Amino acid sequence: xxxxxxxxxxxxxxxxxxxxxxxxxxxxxxxxxxxxxxxxxxxxxxxxxxxxxxxxxxxxxxxxxxxxxxxxxxxxxxxxxxxxxxxxxxxxxxxxxxxxxxxxxxxxxxxxxxxxxxxxxxxxxxxxxxxxxxxxxxxxxxxxxxxxxxxxxxxxxxxxxxxxxxxxxxxxxxxxxxxxxxxxxxxxxxxxxxxxxxxxxxxxxxxxxxxxxxxxxxxxxxxxxxxxxxxxxxxxxxxxxxxxxxxxxxxxxxxxxxxxxxxxxxxxxxxxxxxxxxxxxxxxxxxxxxxxxxxxxxx
Amino acid sequence: xxxxxxxxxxxxxxxxxxxxxxxxxxxxxxxxxxxxxxxxxxxxxxxxxxxxxxxxxxxxxxxxxxxxxxxxxxxxxxxxxxxxxxxxxxxxxxxxxxxxxxxxxxxxxxxxxxxxxxxxxxxxxxxxxxxxxxxxxxxxxxxxxxxxxxxxxxxxxxxxxxxxxxxxxxxxxxxxxxxxxxxxxxxxxxxxxxxxxxxxxxxxxxxxxxxxxxxxxxxxxxxxxxxxxxxxxxxxxxxxxxxxxxxxxxxxxxxxxxxxxxxxxxxxxxxxxxxxxxxxxxxxxxxxxxxxxxxxxxx
Numbered sequence: 329x330x331x332x333x334x335x336x337x338x339x340x341x342x343x344x345x346x347x348x349x350x351x352x353x354x355x356x357x358x359x360x361x362x363x364x365x366x367x368x369x370x371x372x373x374x375x376x377x378x379x380x381x382x383x384x385x386x387x388x389x390x391x392x393x394x395x396x397x398x399x400x401x402x403x404x405x406x407x408x409x410x411x412x413x414x415x416x417x418x419x420x421x422x423x424x425x426x427x428x429x430x431x432x433x434x435x436x437x438x439x440x441x442x443x444x445x446x447x448x449x450x451x452x453x454x455x456x457x458x459x460x461x462x463x464x465x466x467x468x469x470x471x472x473x474x475x476x477x478x479x480x481x482x483x484x485x486x487x488x489x490x491x492x493x494x495x496x497x498x499x500x501x502x503x504x505x506x507x508x509x510x511x512x513x514x515x516x517x518x519x520x521x522x523x524x525x526x527x528x529x530x531x532x533x534x535x536x537x538x539x540x541x542x543x544x545x546x547x548x549x550x551x552x553x554x555x556x557x558x559x560x561x562x563x564x565x566x567x568x569x570x571x572x573x574x575x576x577x578x579x580x581x582x583x584x585x586x587x588x589x590x591x592x593x594x595x596x597x598x599x600x601x602x603x604x605x606x607x608x609x610x611x612x613x614x615x616x617x618x619x620x621x622x623x624x625x626x627x
Numbered sequence: 628x629x630x631x632x633x634x635x636x637x638x639x640x641x642x643x644x645x646x647x648x649x650x651x652x653x654x655x656x657x658x659x660x661x662x663x664x665x666x667x668x669x670x671x672x673x674x675x676x677x678x679x680x681x682x683x684x685x686x687x688x689x690x691x692x693x694x695x696x697x698x699x700x701x702x703x704x705x706x707x708x709x710x711x712x713x714x715x716x717x718x719x720x721x722x723x724x725x726x727x728x729x730x731x732x733x734x735x736x737x738x739x740x741x742x743x744x745x746x747x748x749x750x751x752x753x754x755x756x757x758x759x760x761x762x763x764x765x766x767x768x769x770x771x772x773x774x775x776x777x778x779x780x781x782x783x784x785x786x787x788x789x790x791x792x793x794x795x796x797x798x799x800x801x802x803x804x805x806x807x808x809x810x811x812x813x814x815x816x817x818x819x820x821x822x823x824x825x826x827x828x829x830x831x832x833x834x835x836x837x838x839x840x841x842x843x844x845x846x847x848x849x850x851x852x853x854x855x856x857x858x859x860x861x862x863x864x865x866x867x868x869x870x871x872x873x874x875x876x877x878x879x880x881x882x883x884x885x886x887x888x889x890x891x892x893x894x895x896x897x898x899x900x901x902x903x904x905x906x907x908x909x910x911x912x913x914x915x916x917x918x919x920x921x922x923x924x925x926x
């Protein structure tokens with residue numbers, strides 16, 4: 329089966345203590361759709377401007393993405409620039425140009441509206457809601473969000489939470505959403521806001537899934553060096569959803585394995601800037617790390 | 628089989644944002660030996676002063692500890708007082724009275740010197756070395772350490788590292804020891820300093836074991852509320868060593884299961900001040916959480 333991936337399609341300029349990389353292919357939907365593509369065909373929903381390089385379109389094509397839902401609009405592509413500190417857990421935004429996503433309201437191609445797996449990658453919650461309005465047969469809807477939307481669009485986030493099956497967010501965002509420092513205590517409060525499944529991302533420390541089968545404590549693939557963590561969370565959820573869409577049987581049955589696949593896909597994302605590494609790996613590289621991680625986490 | 632546990636036997640006064648608890652039973656050896664006692668008989672090595680309450684001796688006895696190696700000396704018991712902030716990851720020492728451990732140099736009862744499992748819980752590295760000097764048939768020697776000793780007694784720590792099988796330390800101490808922020812990259816450098824096994828504790832995020840069988844990424848038992856994390860690291864290594872001493876076969880074969888037992892024992896420690904909770908649980912409580920954690924970490 330195939331899946332829909334909606335979110336930002338962006339140009340990212342990323343500074344770390346070691347290097348500077350201008351105008352990389354970035355955005356939540358780019359990372360998530362490329363990650364998903366190792367497992368299933370991803371149908372992209374996003375908007376780019378006139379400055380969006382042809383080579384990035386070719387990169388999407390190389391990964392078999394369906395681009396019918398990619399809107400080419402007059403104006404600039406969404407551009408984020410940010411800087412990481414030495415430990416890579418602290419980043420600050422240097423500049424944001426919304427460009428063509430400022431007044432973006434996606435209209436889906438009709439074949440998209442029947443896709444069973446729906447990933448609302450990080451973008452304004454109203455845009456996520458607008459995508460959902462058009463879906464007709466969704467089997468599993470996952471939304472990602474970020475601190476920005478909790479700060480400036482909380483009512484829209486809360487409205488969205490009632491319409492999705494699964495919310496993915498990081499540990500500090502989970503604490504912020506329900507005002508509870510302890511993540512394990514925050515999770516039941518997030519369920520009360522709507523989603524049947526909650527996944528809390530903890531970066532290098534893995535993630536926690538909460539659902540009808542209780543908690544799943546998932547490890548991250550250990551990396552000796554993190555070059556650029558931008559997009560790792562998007563790759564995680566993209567890999568997970570790509571895996572789910574590729575499997576038969578219930579989501580409940582496949583979700584743990586999906587999280588491990590997402591976690592491993594995200595590990596590659598961290599090993600170079602933007603999508604540089606993820607667009608060079610093969611499915612076999614992911615499978616190898618999944619086997620390694622399985623050995624590393626068994627007793 | 629049984630094991631030796633050497634370290635501090637202390638009185639702890641602990642303040643958190645929620646409560647204040649003066650003169651609790653504390654110290655690395657107290658926490659580790661009580662944790663170990665659920666699996667094996669622990670032989671305690673430590674020193675207490677005239678002010679050490681009889682009720683704490685009774686508590687040791689209730690847990691079946693062998694107290695022949697507990698030195699009753701003239702003077703005050705080692706006393707630590709500290710304060711935790713809201714998130715429990717930040718603590719500061721308010722006061723330390725070394726008392727009877729200031730010039731402490733343990734002499735072991737002769738039956739202790741043949742114990743196969745040796746846990747050098749956190750105390751000055753020279754004292755840990757002095758205990759090791761007297762051991763005759765040790766099968767597996769584990770040492771714990773802390774930032775204090777890396778700051779004020781680094782040469783003694785480095786000397787000790789060449790004599791032990793396994794070093795246990797937390798993530799920030801691992802980074803400090805080899806000046807490497809990335810814990811996964813720090814581990815091979817720690818092996819080069821001596822120990823065949825390295826265990827990095829990450830608190831609520833679990834731990835990482837590195838040894839001849841590669842890495843083991845171990846989860847922590849998830850807690851909705853942490854009341855007082857003092858002694859959790861000691862409980863972790865104590866539970867692990869108690870388990871190892873209770874099992875047949877090689878350390879390599881049993882170590883992963885041992886880490887899970889230690890991790891679960893430590894979870895109880897965090898649920899009340901000092902040893903209040905750990906001294907009230909039964910082996911069956913630990914076994915139940917081990918089963919739960921096994922379910923929560925499988926895919």
